[in-house]
Amino acid sequence: MLAADYTPTIHELPQDMRPRERMAYAGAGALSSAELLAIILRVGGRGENVIRMAERVLTQFGGLTGLAQTGFDQLCQTHGVGQAKAAQILAALELGKRIMAAAPEERLQVRAPVDVANLLMLEMGLLEQEQMRTVLLDTKNRITRITTVYSGSLNTAVVRVGEVFREAVRANSAGVVVVHNHPSGDPTPSPEDVRVTQMIVEAGALLDIDVLDHLIIGRNRFVSLKERGLGF
Structure with a gap:
């Protein structure tokens, strides 16, 4: 037994x-x-x-x-x-x-915020510090490159617009989607997130680069500031 x-x-x-x-x-x-x-x-x-x-x-x-x-x-x-x-x-x-994250340009045309979120959520949702990335797009909103522009606490005092758009300008990108994460897991936008978004959108207009959205990644969820009308 x-x-x-x-x-x-x-x-x-x-x-x-x-x-x-x-x-x-x-x-x-x-x-x-x-x-x-x-x-x-x-x-x-x-x-x-x-x-x-x-x-x-x-x-x-x-x-x-x-x-x-x-x-x-x-x-x-x-x-x-x-x-x-x-x-x-x-x-x-x-x-x-x-x-x-591999070869996104071969498989993804951005039609909605969830397209970018699904691409980056698994990795960025696990980061222990804030990180900002720009998703570079061609004239058909196809991803050509994803670049990390900043790591650390994001606010208007430290975020440099030139850094956000540097690779987009070099690549002659038609548009970008800005993405950053909240290590807490809660993607709720802060007032500072909205101010940073406004600053980036205004700079994009001057550079003739369309800022399609700013996504905040949390733990298994995300927020589109464009959809909420925050900073756009």
Whole structure:
């Protein structure tokens, strides 16, 4: 008879409960975050199958968002993880970030604020300090380049309009979308955000570069200042 606290290994589970087998017949989208992480981890530890380990790791770090903010050393110190598993986890998370950011000019024409938000939210929503980026657009609103123009607390005293538009001028861009994040996770615009937006929009008009929008990225959500009529 099995002990009450016995945890079956992956191979002792029915096939329709094993993550790899479920992915094969149901697709990756049908799996939970813990099941996907279990596939990356491959094996569990003493008295803990890999699904339980994945659930524990996700709980310990506050889900995928917290896990994506965790450093290599901290992961290595997690019970049952070690260097190999830590490297596998961080490599998978980094690939996800790069997929969101890679070659946007080949796949994206900006038709709505959500197009830019979806491109940058995963990465910028996890940043621990404020960062401003400009998304450069051609005459058909296709993305040609994304450039980081500033890191740190954003306000009218430190934001230099010349820096915001420098790459846009060099690239002869027809328009830009300005994006910055709120590390708190709350994308609600502050009065200073609105003032910075007004300053950028006015400068864009003088340079004949259309400022299509200013997006504020939070944790899994964003705000379009253009849609709210703030600074435009």
